[in-house]
Amino acid sequence: MIFNNRYFFVPAVAWFIAQTLKVIIELLLNREFNAYRFVGAGGMPSSHSALVMALTTTLALDFGWDSPLTAISFIFALVVMYDAAGVRRAAGKQAKILNIIISELQQGNKIIDEKEKLKELLGHTPIEVVAGALLGVIVPYLI
Incomplete structure (x- = not known):
């Protein structure tokens, strides 16, 4: 079974811890459970x-x-982390700018429904990528 495979299980645990930390950080910074x-x-x-x-x-x-x-895995990791910090971050910045433009255009005119705003949080800052990478290195040692 896939869950008994440590090459699946350990990375899944690291992913779960990172996602849980995001919720905790959001709760601490914004006092809001998201x-x-x-x-x-x-x-x-x-x-x-x-x-x-x-x-x-x-x-x-x-x-x-x-x-x-x-x-092979390390090269794959570098590509994923580059994409997270580069391409997806740039797409997030573009989404943010487009949302500002839409907001400005909406002043008085309903051009687009508020629920249709573009997702701005797509990528990561370099520090977020490094923090995730460190977490990924630490978890296998703990498990």
Whole structure:
């Protein structure tokens, strides 16, 4: 069964911890419980980074840092983290600007329903990616 596979289980635990931390951080910063943070993209720490680095670290612990499997996983992790901090972050910035434009256009005119605003929190800051990556390295050592 997939849940008995440590190369699935350990990264899944790291992902779950990262998503739970997002809810806790949101609660502490905004004094608001936001259940969407359990599954939503963006925010501190990056669950994408935690997931891929937990997989890489688990492979490294079992097969060594010089293993071909670890190298493949690490390259995959770098691509995922670059995308999280680069492409998806840029898309989030564009969404934010578009939402400002829409708000300005809505002054007096109902152009778009408020519920249709673009999602702004898509990517991660570099610190969020690093925090997620560190979480992903730590969890396999704890499990």
